[in-house]
Amino acid sequence: MSSMAPSTVSEDERLWGFIAWVIPLIGGVLALALKPNYKYAVYWAYLSTSFFIVIIGGWVVVFVFSIIPLIGHILSFIMGVIIGIGLLIVWIIGILRSLEINWWRPPLIYDIAKILNPRLEEYIVKPT
16 A cells, blocks of 8 residues: 655545545546546546446355355345445445545456456555
């Protein structure tokens, strides 16, 4: 995880980074469309979009398990609770990280973001 000096990111950028994360996909699309020159907001917009993909993937797994007769319903319920709590925790951590001006690299979510934008590393501002 790379943190940076708060003076290099404006309050407006920080706000748009927060908006991008707090509303997965929609916030990310808004930040990309309305503030494409804000590196911090664009970085969090790609993380937000990736987080949305992870959310959908998690619920697809739960759905697939729910198709299995008898044991599948029990497994899908347990997995749904575990995945739901895990995603909620990641979402809350992301909110805090976006507000503290942190170039957070959550596993899997960051990897998907790099697939969506291979130049994602270019948006990270190194502390001086």
